[in-house]
Amino acid sequence: MAELNIQNVHMQFSGVVALDGVTFDVKEGEIFSLIGPNGSGKSTLFNCINGFNRPQNGSIKFNNINLLKKQPHQIITEGIARTFQNIQNVPYMTILDNILLGAHKRIDNKSTMKRWISRKQRQNEEAMGLEILDFLGIANYEQKYMAGQPYGIQKLTEIARALVAKPKLVLMDEPAAGMNEQETVEIAKIISEIREDLGITVLVVEHDMSLVMSISDRICVLDSGKILAIGQPEEVKNHPDVIKAFLGDSADA
Amino acid sequence: MEISVASSYYLFILNIAGIYIILSVGLDLLSGYTGLISLGHGAFLAIGAYTSAILVDQAGLPFMISLIISPLVAGLFGFVIGFPALRITGMYLGLTTMGFGFIVKRLIIALREWTQGAGGLEVSSPVIFGYTITSDWDNYYLIFTFVILAVIIGRKIGKSKIGRAFMAIRDSEQAAEASGINLAKYKMLAFFISGLFAGFAGALFAHTNHFISTDHFDMMLSIYFIIMVLVGGVSSIYGAVLGTLFIVLLDNLFVPLLGDWIHGYLNTNTGDIQLLIFGLIMFLFIIFQPLGLYGMWLKIRIYWRIFPFNPRKRFT
């Protein structure tokens, strides 16, 4: 059963407690949202899942495999891809190549060699990226350099790079941050389609409440590294602690 | 007549450029693509050169075999240097690789049984399928056959998943790792590959120059190599080619002319103004043209293709 189990994770940076006994599961096929005020430990949790941070305590398992024993670059082989809150890309590479970066593990060494002599192989490789570009509706951008592209396009390529790996679970860190209203609606649609059309489980961190409420199956609210509430959107929205701690001040933010 | 005799001189300079191009293609993959600065690439050239000279002239191996083994030896040295690169980057890596250059020089002097120490080593001409390569023209065809091969292979590497991994390591280690790229493995690979290119260039260098010594591979040479890559435009193989041609021709043809001209007014010599000119060029490129010569060419091409329609917009 494709499931992410996070058990009692405790992460501390020289005195700063970023995660304090975080426990929850993400079930296969779910869209699971992680919300919370700035500095509440959301990105840190992502970093723990993909090996950038090592929690002092707790366990993180995916399909019963202990992720804490894995190197960061091995996480994608387990079927988990991610996007970054601050866009991470290669400016002087084309958008297509930036996306194909995510297909690193899908292209084996033999086909890399073949690619050097066979045009067909190259086209196969490019097709992987084009498929995702199509899916995201930015196919005409493939040959453009990343540098100087609008923010929205860069954000989408970030998602595309994660999807091209054909993961079972994708971690998205604030995909709609900095987007305008129309783009945010677009992102919401894409997230739903990732689940519906590609069958990928989604764990998303987001500040935009309307987006979170509209797409999530379940929501987990973090505050100062502790879980305030977990449940369906309606439950969380009406949870007294949540209203007090988080939703209250994000309304005017 | 004038032209014909002088031509051999220009051909000779072109041959030097050719050998350096092979090296800078590899250096571009390391420093340009992967962002791992090497200020010790002259040492890899030296390793290739001395290995080949020893293999062919002392161990009696055919040149063609040495052309395979020598790059591998340089590549293995690259591998070893790759280790510190796993932890350090930027200027610190530059200093480490510079130190590597000094160590290799010591090593060559210490192994005087094979290298004849600091005295330098005479090297035989290349023999290919029983044909001995002697004239500048022979050298030209030999060198530029391999230049073309090096450029093609360099581009293939640059455009494959290896090249993408290299650039991702340079611009975002996080994105690279999250995409499944093993940083350690690919950094080592970058050093190994660029060692291969440099070692290959070194073997050609030794046998077409017929004499090698530690003086050939001083620190300035390593610095020129990195300038070639930067001026050409990082992470573009054609850029490395253009940058190398530009610097070698500048160094051997233009700077001496300019030096003579300035000498008429100031009591300076060519070499004195050379560093100044190179420094200035680097500075101007970094400020105004970070994409290098190749980037400039691309812009000009786009400009003419869309001219006269709204050129300004695309040009900037």
Place this chain on the structure above:
Amino acid sequence: MRKITGLLVILGLLFIGCGKQAPAPGVTDTEILIGNIQDLSGPMKELGAVLPAGSNLYFRYINENGGVHGRQIKMIVEDHQYNPQKAVVAAKKLIEKDQVFCLYQVIGTSTTEAIRPLLAESGTPLIAPATQSGTMSDMSRPAGDLIFHTDTGYDKQTNILVDYIIKQDANAKIGLIYQDDDYGENVLKGAAEAEKRNGVSIQKEAYQRGATDFTGQVGNLIKGGVNNVIIAGIVKEPIIVMKTAAAMGYAPQFFGTSPTMDHRVALAAGPAGEGFIAANFAYLWNSDAPAAVQYRELCEKYEVPEAYMGMYHFYGFITAKILVEGLKRAGKNPTRKRLVNGLETLNKWESGAFPPITYSSKDHAATESVILVQVKDGVQTVITDWVD
């Protein structure tokens, strides 16, 4: 791919010409063109300016007196920055583009070694390379028949110095400070020979070219109980070594190879340099040797700046005398072959500063002996005749 092949062909075509060559390059009815490659802007640039100036002093004198067989001598100087690769480029330019008659005074060992193949290929003679490496006169090497060496090799000099020390004191404990490059390489070769011949062992201390701190080396010599030290350096090194030793309360007898005979050593080392003995393959510029007298006269006549005058300027002057003698002997219609043959007729020829010079088709080493010069009361004084 086709594009690339095309490019190759075009690049190649650019360089195709008709390939005829003049019978004696660099020689016209009125002029003989010679090429010189110096270090004008590298680590030895102090010498780079002075050496050719000394040669030009003599050429000027010859030219004003009708030249050689009516031809004026003209010298082109290129810069190699002490880089062998650049030396080859420069030699290529001089030989093929400027079409010089011969090369002269090229400085440095590795730089001269690097142009050997080019000399051999083009048949260009090289007169008086400015290096005392004994390898220069090795006739079995490429272009050995085209290179005419004027100076006593470093290996030979080291041999002579060791012999001299042992003659003075059979139980001497000898130390050697050498530069870890081709220069030092040749010194080590001589030291090894001398060790074997005399049955002694020499304590060897290396330093890197350009080093300015010798406390380690001097300390080691003190520890080793050395009482005779040969400094195979250039100008700066013997000064620093002797001053360091004095500061450390260490006072062995110091010796030096030919480059250390510069009068600036005595000047700058002061009391620490008192008693320093240097070997040289030619008489001093301020001595009574005929060439030195002529040199000082011409310096005065042509108002040579004081700063130029000295051992290296004089060296340029006297090697120019050898070149001019060779050009004279090459005859009215000189060719490169005739220049080589002409020089090979020199038999105990007196230059006025070098020991008598003899060349033959089997031997291109002009001399194998040195004089020893000691600093006495701050003045360089010749203390031996030619020793070998």
